[in-house]
Amino acid sequence: MTRATCNRLCALALAALCHCAWAGDLATPELSNADPFGVRGHSARIAQDGNGNDVALDQGGLHQVASAAQTGSGNRAAVSQQGAANRSTLAQTGLANNLSLVQNGQQNRSAVSQSGADNLSTVAQFGAAHDAHIEQVGNLNTAHVEQYGRGRTATIVQNGNGITATTIQY
Numbered sequence: 238m239t240r241a242t243c244n245r246l247c248a249l250a251l252a253a254l255c256h257c258a259w260a261g262d263l264a265t266p267e268l269s270n271a272d273p274f275g276v277r278g279h280s281a282r283i284a285q286d287g288n289g290n291d292v293a294l295d296q297g298g299l300h301q302v303a304s305a306a307q308t309g310s311g312n313r314a315a316v317s318q319q320g321a322a323n324r325s326t327l328a329q330t331g332l333a334n335n336l337s338l339v340q341n342g343q344q345n346r347s348a349v350s351q352s353g354a355d356n357l358s359t360v361a362q363f364g365a366a367h368d369a370h371i372e373q374v375g376n377l378n379t380a381h382v383e384q385y386g387r388g389r390t391a392t393i394v395q396n397g398n399g400i401t402a403t404t405i406q407y
Contacts, residue, residue, distance in 0.1 A: 279303075290329075292316070301325075312351075317341075323365075328352075334373075339363075345388070349373075349380075356380075356399070360391075367391075 283305040290307040292314040299321035312329040320342040332354040349371045366388035377399035382391040393402040
């Protein structure tokens with residue numbers, strides 16, 4: 238096993254253990270205020286530049302925040318925030334894009350922004366103050382927002398190419 242593979246596996250294991258973040262192109266993830274039981278003070282910042290890109294983020298517990306920014310190539314992101322202050326911000330710039338965000342219970346929020354190529358976004362927010370914003374600029378687009386139970390608000394702005402948008406609110 239190479240050192241890079243070992244670092245990647247260790248980062249994934251650590252991220253799973255403390256409900257934090259692992260960033261695909263980084264040898265070492267940035268974990269802020271990580272609580273091994275996934276119950277308080279969360280925060281995760283991830284910034285990547287080029288190639289494979291990947292973000293897998295699972296935050297359970299209370300004071301989640303998050304953020305990610307990927308620039309070029311494979312992109313992809315998956316964020317899950319469970320119960321309490323939520324919040325999230327992601328921005329992907331070029332190529333395969335893709336995104337999936339689930340926020341479960343409490344203050345919610347979000348903001349997604351993808352720039353060019355295959356795009357696609359999905360945001361699902363369950364219970365509490367909601368808010369979501371997606372802005373995709375070019376290429377195959379598609380965005381989807383589902384909000385259930387309370388605050389609601391959704392904004393989808395897509396500029397050019399494939400465009401499709403769906404907002405479901407209950």
